[in-house]
Amino acid sequence: MQVLKTGAEWQKIWLQSLQSQKIIGFVPTMGALHEGHLDLIRNSKKSNDITVVSIFVNPIQFNNQEDFDNYPSLIKEDLALLEKENVDVVYLPDPQSMYPEKPVLSMHFGDLESVLEGAFRPGHFSGVGIIVSKLFNIIRPHQAFFGQKDLQQVAVIKRMVKDLSFQTEIITVPTRREEDGLALSSRNLRLSKEERDASLILIESLNLAKNELLAGKDWLAVRNQIQQKFEDEPLANLEYFELINPDNFQVIESIAQSKASSICVASYIGNIRLIDNLPIIP
Structure with a gap:
């Protein structure tokens, strides 16, 4: 398993995979991994030659600073889990490399962001759209895997992929639950x-x-x-x-x-x- 910190490191591997006609699957995460994330990874490994997992807690999708500050960080444990799952590449960028300057761009998703999560978390989906776009531009995956628990987020990402002509297929994986039914998070x-x-x-x-x-x-x-x-x-x-x-x-x-x-x-x-x-x- 290779752990990369920069897009330039991945670029070399991507060029080799392109020449070898390898199919790339991608699982973007914010870490603190659980079985729901592992379901995404296992689905990727079934249908792709290379599976890339990113870990990045995206500050611009939080509209509550305390929520961002308290988000669990378990990098050592996460990397051990990913190693056990035989993930090929982990992309672990730092905030400075992802956002060398504060973004001035914002994304709007019409009616999709006027209800439910969009109504209660203004600006959230703009932050999601920007980080997923950046990651798709860096990784250039053939398939990307997202959990059904974040149903509205999946709808937003599918809309973004369609409107911006990303050549990435979005795969939705059913919600993984505890034995008593609580959705893993x-x-x-x-x-x-x-x-x-x-x-x-x-x-x-x-x-x-x-x-x-x-x-x-x-x-x-x-x-x-x-x-x-x-x-x-x-x-x-x-x-x-x-x-x-x-x-x-x-x-x-x-x-x-x-x-x-x-x-x-x-x-x-x-x-x-x-x-x-x-x-x-x-």
Whole structure:
């Protein structure tokens, strides 16, 4: 496994892979790796000759400085995991090499950034778009792998790839969960035992709402039921619980309104913000 700090180091390997007609898979991460990340890596290794994993905590996608400052950093442990998974290349740039100057560019994603994560985290998707664009320009992968847990982020990246004509196929990998259903997230490391127990309200609410909808219950009634459930949990502070069309991320009021539908949720558990989603009609 090669650990690279600069794009110039990767350029030499990329030229060799180009000459050898190697297919490159890419998994961008912010570190604090878990089994969900490893699922992405394993999917890449199945369909690509070379798998590259980046670790970079991107400062411009955080609109909360405290959240950025507290984001888990486990580089030594992450590298050991990647070595065990037989990753070919780890790209580990420092902030100065990625942002020698503060970016003046911003990205806008229309209606995609006006709801849910975009509404509650202004500027977040611009930061995501800029860093993913930079990484795609450096790595130039044939395929890139992202988790379904960040469903709106995947939609934004797919839009960016389409609009900017990146020659990269975006592969979405299903959410990996703990045995009790909690979606794996690097942020879970920051939960206390009490908060970890309380965090199950996300998946419990998603499952309950899905079952109620499929049984024919009205969405407004379902959402009111879920909001009361969150109000009854003292450690939870619900931001949104919405039924959406995953193709365009528009909020809908009935599963009959769209060929596909998913429920998305975001909530603080204590001081930790968690998100999750569940397809109703894939």
